[in-house]
Amino acid sequence: MERTKEQRMLKIPPRKIMTPGPVEVDPRVLRAMSMPILGQFDPAFTQIMNEVMVMLREAFQTKNHWAYPIDGTSRAGLEAVIASLIEPGDRMLVPIYGRFGDLFVEIGERYGAEIHTMSCPWGTVFDPQDVINEIKKVRPKVVALVHGETSTGRMQPLAEIGHACRELDTLLVVDAVATFGGADVRVDDWCLDAVIGGAQKCLSVPSGIAPITYNERIEKVILSRKKVERGIATESDKKVASAMPIRSNYFDLSQLQDYWSERRLNHHTEATSMEYALHEGLHLVLDEGLEQRFARHLLNEKALMAGIEAMGLDLFGDPDCKMPTVTCVSVPVGVNADDVRNVLLDQFGIEIAGSFGSLQGKIWRIGTMGYGCRKDNVLAVLAGLEASLIRCGVTVCRGEALQAAMDVYDEAAD
Amino acid sequence: MERTKEQRMLKIPPRKIMTPGPVEVDPRVLRAMSMPILGQFDPAFTQIMNEVMVMLREAFQTKNHWAYPIDGTSRAGLEAVIASLIEPGDRMLVPIYGRFGDLFVEIGERYGAEIHTMSCPWGTVFDPQDVINEIKKVRPKVVALVHGETSTGRMQPLAEIGHACRELDTLLVVDAVATFGGADVRVDDWCLDAVIGGAQKCLSVPSGIAPITYNERIEKVILSRKKVERGIATESDKKVASAMPIRSNYFDLSQLQDYWSERRLNHHTEATSMEYALHEGLHLVLDEGLEQRFARHLLNEKALMAGIEAMGLDLFGDPDCKMPTVTCVSVPVGVNADDVRNVLLDQFGIEIAGSFGSLQGKIWRIGTMGYGCRKDNVLAVLAGLEASLIRCGVTVCRGEALQAAMDVYDEAAD
Numbered sequence: 001m002e003r004t005k006e007q008r009m010l011k012i013p014p015r016k017i018m019t020p021g022p023v024e025v026d027p028r029v030l031r032a033m034s035m036p037i038l039g040q041f042d043p044a045f046t047q048i049m050n051e052v053m054v055m056l057r058e059a060f061q062t063k064n065h066w067a068y069p070i071d072g073t074s075r076a077g078l079e080a081v082i083a084s085l086i087e088p089g090d091r092m093l094v095p096i097y098g099r100f101g102d103l104f105v106e107i108g109e110r111y112g113a114e115i116h117t118m119s120c121p122w123g124t125v126f127d128p129q130d131v132i133n134e135i136k137k138v139r140p141k142v143v144a145l146v147h148g149e150t151s152t153g154r155m156q157p158l159a160e161i162g163h164a165c166r167e168l169d170t171l172l173v174v175d176a177v178a179t180f181g182g183a184d185v186r187v188d189d190w191c192l193d194a195v196i197g198g199a200q201k202c203l204s205v206p207s208g209i210a211p212i213t214y215n216e217r218i219e220k221v222i223l224s225r226k227k228v229e230r231g232i233a234t235e236s237d238k239k240v241a242s243a244m245p246i247r248s249n250y251f252d253l254s255q256l257q258d259y260w261s262e263r264r265l266n267h268h269t270e271a272t273s274m275e276y277a278l279h280e281g282l283h284l285v286l287d288e289g290l291e292q293r294f295a296r297h298l299l300n301e302k303a304l305m306a307g308i309e310a311m312g313l314d315l316f317g318d319p320d321c322k323m324p325t326v327t328c329v330s331v332p333v334g335v336n337a338d339d340v341r342n343v344l345l346d347q348f349g350i351e352i353a354g355s356f357g358s359l360q361g362k363i364w365r366i367g368t369m370g371y372g373c374r375k376d377n378v379l380a381v382l383a384g385l386e387a388s389l390i391r392c393g394v395t396v397c398r399g400e401a402l403q404a405a406m407d408v409y410d411e412a413a414d
Numbered sequence: 415m416e417r418t419k420e421q422r423m424l425k426i427p428p429r430k431i432m433t434p435g436p437v438e439v440d441p442r443v444l445r446a447m448s449m450p451i452l453g454q455f456d457p458a459f460t461q462i463m464n465e466v467m468v469m470l471r472e473a474f475q476t477k478n479h480w481a482y483p484i485d486g487t488s489r490a491g492l493e494a495v496i497a498s499l500i501e502p503g504d505r506m507l508v509p510i511y512g513r514f515g516d517l518f519v520e521i522g523e524r525y526g527a528e529i530h531t532m533s534c535p536w537g538t539v540f541d542p543q544d545v546i547n548e549i550k551k552v553r554p555k556v557v558a559l560v561h562g563e564t565s566t567g568r569m570q571p572l573a574e575i576g577h578a579c580r581e582l583d584t585l586l587v588v589d590a591v592a593t594f595g596g597a598d599v600r601v602d603d604w605c606l607d608a609v610i611g612g613a614q615k616c617l618s619v620p621s622g623i624a625p626i627t628y629n630e631r632i633e634k635v636i637l638s639r640k641k642v643e644r645g646i647a648t649e650s651d652k653k654v655a656s657a658m659p660i661r662s663n664y665f666d667l668s669q670l671q672d673y674w675s676e677r678r679l680n681h682h683t684e685a686t687s688m689e690y691a692l693h694e695g696l697h698l699v700l701d702e703g704l705e706q707r708f709a710r711h712l713l714n715e716k717a718l719m720a721g722i723e724a725m726g727l728d729l730f731g732d733p734d735c736k737m738p739t740v741t742c743v744s745v746p747v748g749v750n751a752d753d754v755r756n757v758l759l760d761q762f763g764i765e766i767a768g769s770f771g772s773l774q775g776k777i778w779r780i781g782t783m784g785y786g787c788r789k790d791n792v793l794a795v796l797a798g799l800e801a802s803l804i805r806c807g808v809t810v811c812r813g814e815a816l817q818a819a820m821d822v823y824d825e826a827a828d
């Protein structure tokens with residue numbers, strides 16, 4: 001019996017998480033999560049909801065009215081947007097350059113979209129003009145595009161495509177889960193119609209809440225499908241109910257935006273503690289300042305890359321479209337990628353990631369995201385990786401990585 | 415600028431939340447949520463996931479293998495089960511005795527079910543034999559039934575219906591969101607096929623995670639619809655992919671159960687901090703003991719009811735099927751229900767709830783759930799309610815409520 005109780009104790013070993021998410025959470029966010037619960041319609045809580053909306057707009061660099069979180073993990077945000085836009089038979093174009101493009105296809109298919117895809121080799125991104133040409137050919141209702149593809153560490157330029165979508169009257173939905181809060185995501189300037197950000201990546205909030213924003217072009221589609229649920233619909237709600245409502249209740253943005261409006265339509269019970277975490281996480285982002293934050297991510301990326309190369313390892317992928325928040329390292333021929341990761345975790349408590357599909361076993365992925373994107377972490381992961389490689393019998397340039405990284409930091413400090 | 419920063423500070427006023435959820439969270443659960451993040455495939459984290467499964471089985475009183483949470487609010491749990499079972503055209507019977515029956519209809523409709531409903535007056539529940547007769551007539555694939563209907567404060571007996579469903583080869587899905595952890599929910603003894611529990615109610619964990627359990631009858635349907643998503647499906651996954659996959663990716667239990675198995679199929683990133691909270695919340699439930707916990711809920715309910723009646727107010731609804739965790743009070747004729755609630759919140763920091771639909775403005779609902787189900791809270795809500803009623807000009811039997819409640823506690827202590 002005592003043994004059973006012992007087993008039930010939460011055991012959290014110390015870790016440095018240098019994966020592309022989930023990453024270390026700022027202690028101030030953790031502290032915010034330990035604040036007491038408020039009722040969902042308590043004015044003190046709806047005030048917090050409103051503040052989250054204001055801060056999300058600022059972080060998304062948008063004047064959109066709608067900017068609020070979905071209560072679920074990042075892919076809940078993706079599914080909420082796709083579910084609310086796609087009616088069976090709608091054409092959807094998905095340019096795929098890694099695993100998370102496939103996820104858009106998967107979600108779109110399940111909601112009945114007529115899917116069109118195009119692809120380019122993993123490790124590269126699309127020439128925007130190629131995407132625009134395909135849009136002109138397919139004439140989709142929705143183009144779904146990943147901004148930062150963590151599976152390959154690449155980042156797709158969006159501005160040209162965004163402007164073309166506006167001209168061609170196509171809706172552009174962007175997965176910015178892995179870049180939001182760590183790299184520039186200019187929702188308005190780039191003409192992005194709906195954008196999904198991540199919590200557990202550059203925002204450094206735990207997984208379980210997915211911030212989204214969308215403009216009036218998206219809202220128009222959503223409102224055309226509005227149907228307030230039974231049990232709370234008023235007579236006037238019933239009169240205007242759509243005959244083709246959104247297929248999911250949980251992900252029905254037409255109801256969710258009423259919950260996030262002054263109407264405070266009862267839908268789910270907002271995830272109180274996750275809301276506190278998001279509030280505090282956004283607070284920290286805006287206090288630091290977007291430009292300063294993006295510059296911090298670039299500096300730590302630079303130091304990490306310098307260390308990796310000084311060690312004698314190769315970076316994977318086209319450098320011209322590298323994500324600043326994820327660095328992919330080619331696994332040397334003959335080396336078992338997981339063996340090295342296991343030594344790094346077991347001996348040093350440092351976690352880095354492998355990848356998926358055709359890249360499985362071929363690359364390691366190191367995240368420098370949010371609160372975890374720090375000098376001490378970069379130096380620790382370089383030291384640990386070098387020692388783990390040596391432990392696994394791999395030949396590396398010993399002692400060079402940390403020197404190269406420190407050089408980068410010293411130069412920046414000058 | 416300083417003012418903006420000030421506005422962004424999280425402000426959480428002290429509150430006693432005596433609604434039917436979300437309720438006060440045990441400080442030990444809040445503390446667990448402030449523990450550092452672990453990576454989703456870190457063995458230390460998958461160990462926590464496994465422990466959650468073990469504890470969920472115990473709390474659900476089941477030998478089911480599958481017992482794990484959905485990352486979303488309670489209705490995410492409901493939708494995950496319905497989405498995974500219902501194919502377009504499937505017959506689904508929903509006996510409705512309050513708002514949350516309507517929610518089952520709503521979700522089922524959106525997934526294409528042929529819905530059949532039956533209803534009884536709000537404030538009562540069904541004679542099990544009437545439900546069984548309807549099942550025999552309709553022959554549905556799924557019967558969806560609410561165990562504790564918070565909108566009316568009633569609890570539907572399930573055992574007879576469960577046994578009949580087994581005989582008639584119908585799947586019984588039960589919404590135990592408001593009873594799980596506070597009243598008896600005997601999944602195996604009552605032959606419940608799938609059950610959804612709540613976090614932010616009797617478990618006293620914040621909203622945002624929804625524990626579910628289901629048996630092999632449910633699993634068989636789910637597996638028949640299995641399709642592993644693009645981007646991570648192996649060749650053998652592709653060979654056996656269903657032609658009629660579950661319509662939601664996020665709520666696809668066939669993939670989720672692979673994530674919760676030794677395969678650890680990559681799906682979403684488990685909501686780390688909410689998982690810690692659920693772990694700690696279950697730990698506290700099992701440490702207290704289910705029987706002791708249910709008895710505690712009954713005692714506080716008894717004291718609350720005694721106080722309410724001593725004050726001269728009437729309890730709403732059929733006493734024979736009253737939920738032990740929610741007490742509904744009839745609003746005296748001519749009294750504005752919200753005015754009284756507002757005085758109670760503004761002056762005392764105590765929150766109680768109104769209700770929905772035809773009961774809006776007609777009843778107050780007071781929750782005695784989980785950590786909030788305590789003597790000090792019951793006495794505080796009685797004192798505050800009496801004073802608020804007097805403040806609103808309502809005539810009550812002054813000074814009697816607290817005496818009656820204390821009598822109940824004293825008797826129990828003897």
